[in-house]
Amino acid sequence: MSHRTADGTPDRHGGAATDAREAPAKRVTHWIGGAAVPGASGRQGEVFDPATGAVAARVDLATPAEVDTAVAAAVAAFPAWRDASLTKRTQVLFRFRELMVAHRDELAALISAEHGKVRSDALGEVARGLEVVEFACGIPHLLKGGFSENVSTGVDSFSIRQPLGVVAGITPFNFPAMVPMWMFPVAIACGNAFVLKPSERDPSASLLMASLWRQAGLPDGVFNVVQGDKAAVDRLLEHADVRAVSFVGSTPIARYVYETGTRNGKRVQALGGAKNHMLVLPDADLDLVADAAVSAGFGSAGERCMAISVVLAVDPVGDELVAKIVERMARLTVGPGDDPDADMGPLVTRAHRDKVASYLDTAVTEGAKLVVDGRDTPVKGGASAAETPGFWLGPTLVDHVRPGSAVHRDEIFGPVLSVVRVASYTEGLEIINGTEYGNGTAVFTNDGGAARRFQNEVEVGMVGINVPIPVPMAYYSFGGWKASLFGDTHVHGTEGVHFYTRGKVVTSRWLDPGHGGVNLGFPTNG
CATH class of the missing domain: 3.40.309.10 (Aldehyde Dehydrogenase; Chain A, domain 2)
Structure with missing residues (x-):
């Protein structure tokens, strides 16, 4: 509320950079190109233990140049990931899901330590995020297009959905695992490369999830994390190679993100506050x-x-x-x-x-x-x-x-x-x-x-x-009306798939049939 982010106005995302009296042992870094990368700016923020008020860690805060490095890694990784088969993408997603299940206690402990929520609530957050990962495992079906034969004599027409390229997520402190998982599983399953800017209040969960993506076999550079504050947010919103931005936070900041991102030609979904x-x-x-x-x-x-x-x-x-x-x-x-x-x-x-x-x-x-x-x-x-x-x-x-x-x-x-x-x-x-x-x-x-x-x-x-917290299941989409949403699509579910892809309609005519060779082997994917 009175801490600041994005445009410098009060918000629930976290605090501005502060100078440490004494750096604690733990340092939270960026994750770029498949590895932890210490910040070079010299700017850091404090991460507190909310139960004691003590400084528990220091988090590196990215400069615009460091954001550029993360985006460049995503740009380099995108073509091969875009061209990876749906089978390959799904296999990586299934492995990531299994690793998340195996490490959910560790992830919940990080959430409790830095956010303050009780362990059962943290485990519930991880479980709800995993639902989106499981939804994204069905991406072969979700990306199916339509086909019409003989729209004209000898002419067929069909539709496909293709990934955008590099996309970014800017997420709040209150759900450091679940809200990012509303975004990146769907984006990555659709064939995009992703840059996450988590809250600087509780950043450690983002690095654990990044390491699990690498263990799952996700190519380096497809998932990146830049820790940061307003400087990182603004650079993502203006970067020419970032095609879309998803945001969850307060209404003033959501409005800022939406207006800034769209002004720079980006597709933006910005979920704001609530009462x-x-x-x-x-x-x-x-x-x-x-x-x-x-x-x-x-x-x-x-x-x-x-x-x-x-x-x-x-x-x-x-x-x-x-x-x-x-x-x-x-x-x-x-x-x-x-x-x-x-x-x-x-x-x-x-x-x-x-x-x-x-x-x-x-x-x-x-x-x-x-x-x-x-x-x-x-x-x-x-x-x-x-x-x-x-x-x-x-x-x-x-x-x-x-x-x-x-x-x-x-x-x-x-x-x-x-x-x-x-x-x-x-x-x-x-x-x-x-x-x-x-x-x-x-x-x-x-x-x-x-x-x-x-x-x-x-x-x-x-x-x-007769349900007090009507958060939709992953195969529906999450989002509000009025000042609770800027943009025209909600997160995850089918609207999430549409947000991270763009449609293409192909009209084709083949004058002569081709002839293939004989192959008695059983047809497989891949």
Whole structure:
């Protein structure tokens, strides 16, 4: 939030470069042309352990020249990979998938150490990313074109989809494995070469995945990683050899990436922020609702673009629902990500934690009731969140929030759940449709007609019916509406395949048939 990236404005991606007081042992480098490459710029950023606040590593920050080197490696690798058979590409993808499964505990540990999310959540992130890898293993079917015989006498016509060339992904801190895996498996399966710019807040997962690609047999240069900040982002957006850019982050930065990339002639999909509402109708099962609200509001410390941050309670369920939510919140354990008993970990940086906490006083000033103050939540083995070293803020509940107030309007991106009391379905729907964002939403009801009406009338890209976090499976596509998406395609699924390829229609006529030799061998691919 108050840390900066891309265009230098506040965002959840991470912090600007800082000068280290003393460099720790671990150094996070780039991955270019199939090998780890130390940065030469001398600029580095700090990577924190969110549970303690200590600097755990230093990450190299790329110069534009180092970005150019990565893009050049991708350019050199692209022709051979483009011409590799679909069978060859699929074999590499299957091996990568098996290696990811074998190393998922190691990957989850890196995520927990640098992001702060608990181990079970980190493993879930890896599992959801692997779904996209598995989807991409079906690329021979996904790239099938169409064929029409005799569109004119002796003339046939058919369509094919071909890779773009070098493509890039710019990804956020909150899912350092899953969001990159929304992008690069599909891009690489389609025959492209890929350059990843991960968040500098938790960069180590990117290097482990790069090494696994190499072990899987992916040719050097097809997958590259440049660590960096605004300088790296801007160079990718302007580089003439980068054909497409996929981005996930906050709305101001998504808009910047989209406008800058398209101005430089690139295909861009830029997924922005969210303020997701859960509409609770009077006939809903309130125990199910309370479970869902706590799970969707406080998982990953609320640092999810699909988190439920606003509950719209239709009269008269508000008081009963709030009581049930408070009861469940009291049973949550806040602790370090590697603690198996912890339900929720810390936030990613101190600046972000302080920004999120500032909304609690703002909410009270605006007339809301602070029912549970996360600053007072005990951290396992220690004092309250406010008094414990590290970037801690416990689950927080704010009731009687006014529509349009800051705590309702802004994407807080932390463990703050707001309850807005509404008189009817219509009032709740109007609040959802009147917000800036249109990423995710949910309705809880036992009335099928009301649910069907909601899915038709709500102006949001991903809708849950009695499902609080409606993240689509890999064979569908992920993306929102309004200020939650810039560009006209969503990530992964069939829209992802179309984003990383371009169509070509061929019309052909052969005047004389050719004659081949006799071969009794069984026909094979390759």
